[in-house]
Amino acid sequence: xxxxxxxxxxxxxxxxRLGPPLLALATLGVDGRAPRIGxxxxxxxxxxxxxxxxxxxxxxxxxxxxxxxxHPEVRKLILRAGPHRIQLTAEDPFVVVxxxxxxxxxxxxxxxxxxxxxxxxxxxxxxxxxxxxxxFDPRRRVLVVAPPSxxxxxxxxxxQEGRTRLVFEADRPxxxxxxxxxxxxxxxxxxxxxxxxxxxxxxxxxxxxxxRPIGAAAGSAFEMAVSRQATGFRVVRDTRARRVVLEFTRxxxxxxxxxxxxxxxxxxxxxxxxxxxxxxxxxxxxxxxxLVEKDLTLALARQLESEIGRRLRVRVVLTxxxxxxxxxxxxxxxxxxxxxxxxxxxxxxxxxxxxAGGATAYVPxxxxxxxxxxxGAGSLTVLAWxxxxxxxxxxSRALGEAILSSLELRGxxxxxxxxxxxxxxxxxxxxxxxLECATLTTRADRERVGGRAGMAELAETIADGIxxxxxxx
Amino acid sequence: MRRVWIGLLVVAVxxxxxxxxxxxxxxxxxxxxxxxxxxxxxxKAVRLFFxxxxxxxxxxxxxxxxxxxxxxxxxxxxxxxxxxxxxxGGVAALPAGTSVLHAYLDEGGGLxxxxxxxxxxxxxxxxxxxxxxxASLVRTLGANLPEVKRVLLVCGGAPLATLGxxxxxxxxxxxxxxx
Numbered sequence: 224x225x226x227x228x229x230x231x232x233x234x235x236x237x238x239x240r241l242g243p244p245l246l247a248l249a250t251l252g253v254d255g256r257a258p259r260i261g262x263x264x265x266x267x268x269x270x271x272x273x274x275x276x277x278x279x280x281x282x283x284x285x286x287x288x289x290x291x292x293x294h295p296e297v298r299k300l301i302l303r304a305g306p307h308r309i310q311l312t313a314e315d316p317f318v319v320v321x322x323x324x325x326x327x328x329x330x331x332x333x334x335x336x337x338x339x340x341x342x343x344x345x346x347x348x349x350x351x352x353x354x355x356x357x358x359f360d361p362r363r364r365v366l367v368v369a370p371p372s373x374x375x376x377x378x379x380x381x382x383q384e385g386r387t388r389l390v391f392e393a394d395r396p397x398x399x400x401x402x403x404x405x406x407x408x409x410x411x412x413x414x415x416x417x418x419x420x421x422x423x424x425x426x427x428x429x430x431x432x433x434x435r436p437i438g439a440a441a442g443s444a445f446e447m448a449v450s451r452q453a454t455g456f457r458v459v460r461d462t463r464a465r466r467v468v469l470e471f472t473r474x475x476x477x478x479x480x481x482x483x484x485x486x487x488x489x490x491x492x493x494x495x496x497x498x499x500x501x502x503x504x505x506x507x508x509x510x511x512x513x514l515v516e517k518d519l520t521l522a523l524a525r526q527l528e529s530e531i532g533r534r535l536r537v538r539v540v541l542t543x544x545x546x547x548x549x550x551x552x553x554x555x556x557x558x559x560x561x562x563x564x565x566x567x568x569x570x571x572x573x574x575x576x577x578x579a580g581g582a583t584a585y586v587p588x589x590x591x592x593x594x595x596x597x598x599g600a601g602s603l604t605v606l607a608w609x610x611x612x613x614x615x616x617x618x619s620r621a622l623g624e625a626i627l628s629s630l631e632l633r634g635x636x637x638x639x640x641x642x643x644x645x646x647x648x649x650x651x652x653x654x655x656x657x658l659e660c661a662t663l664t665t666r667a668d669r670e671r672v673g674g675r676a677g678m679a680e681l682a683e684t685i686a687d688g689i690x691x692x693x694x695x696x
Numbered sequence: 697m698r699r700v701w702i703g704l705l706v707v708a709v710x711x712x713x714x715x716x717x718x719x720x721x722x723x724x725x726x727x728x729x730x731x732x733x734x735x736x737x738x739x740k741a742v743r744l745f746f747x748x749x750x751x752x753x754x755x756x757x758x759x760x761x762x763x764x765x766x767x768x769x770x771x772x773x774x775x776x777x778x779x780x781x782x783x784x785g786g787v788a789a790l791p792a793g794t795s796v797l798h799a800y801l802d803e804g805g806g807l808x809x810x811x812x813x814x815x816x817x818x819x820x821x822x823x824x825x826x827x828x829x830x831a832s833l834v835r836t837l838g839a840n841l842p843e844v845k846r847v848l849l850v851c852g853g854a855p856l857a858t859l860g861x862x863x864x865x866x867x868x869x870x871x872x873x874x875x
Binding site: 265281284285288289290291292303305352353355370372442501502506508509516551570571572573574575576578579580583585609637639641643644645646647649657659662663664 | 738739740741742743747749750751752756758763787788820821822823824825827828839840842843857858860861862863864866872
């Protein structure tokens, strides 16, 4: 216990801190209707005890990743988390945190054999990397663990004098990166977990016509459709106010960055399509119900080769035409030497549970976090060769969406798009994806693709998707 | 003179007795019971991640395990719990029998996790299984060991390019990208 005078000072400081943080937290409310990025944060329910919002001590220990020590003789519970020690005493509002004492607005109360701790304690705990940061979400009435990357709050839209500003509250404003400057797919990645909401509708006069969350390799990312009337953009990172402002302007200005040059609308110029039948040789891939993945991928590639050749005036190149093992580097070399305009690595999935099924596409992440891949006008970017495919991330995603959409329409779903640089695309310098066409460990999928007719239909469906991508529909 | 010598002798005997007694006396207890809570073994809640039944995502499960004293034991305990499989509605994502051979944490928070051969040899499945195995490991380690910032998976003391040909393992995974 700290000396009495020191304790009083700490208590006074703690009481001063009780007001503002709780008010600030109210802005972190999660809008259940809005899309959320990433997985739900680790959380614990709260309950009202004599008019005070409390969390159970067991849940508190879990969230803090603390070890519990209960001393029944003195009715004290000690939580140890890394170098920190938190001592709670039943029916006492004073909590010993490391060498100091803090006062809670209400005592810690035993209810049903468990101590209930006022959630105000979350604001009084030390803020360092060794202790989980807890945030009370008053909307959902839960105590959540803020991720190490921080929290990104709701977006606010301001339209004024030919400019549109999107204002985000961000723990780490310095981490915001514009990853795509194209007007149609203007993409921005923030550090931190998005716990806010996006506006349901944007003002008609706004230069941003649409905003949606997209998957990100790190942090939270959004894609915006920017009006053709916009001539430039800029990002203001206000680290003091913990705020990021994305600003778009109608009037040309040297203070703003131009958008990326836009290709002509209409069909994409496809000349070479590379099909990569997954696995081969000693690597059989998934085997289930008498089906062998390496054989299916080769059969599908051949079917798809003729289907694409029949529809599009393109050269189709296969990375293997027989049952042999081709190293990943050799597959990439074949694609790059052929100057591929797109690469589709064909696979079939397998999972230990029969509830899994459908198709999944893995595309290079559009928000790749590699050092030096910063984008922006005039910046020099350095990219490791293994990650060359990430240069084509936006096109790859468009290809993935086109093929998955086609599969879904044919009833080959459920479909899933994952942004992860897949192994077969290491070193490939072209838009591409790894496509798990069906899940062989699921009977329905096996029956669908197992026969000759099923394989032909699958090839047609994938060709539909590639054709839709080529048409730029 | 003789009395003086006897007096000195008595003083010397008393001094040696006093010295012996004070040497053997236990140290006074630390104030505030600071050591009391560190004497025993505590229980610690850990959050484990398994694959969801449809393979699309991960589901978490909380268990209480005995606190381990060093990093290797903590990592090994987490992987052992993952290997035991889920008790709730999840699906085991790690190849059966996977265990930790070595765990090394560098100053920058990079954890090199050397897994047993069972990790590679026991793998069956496609990209969904492979993704789930990696995600389960990285998320579980990240959720329970805040000092771990990146995870590099190796197997049997040697680098592993990939588990099943879908997810590259040649580079460490940034834990924050999987949260």
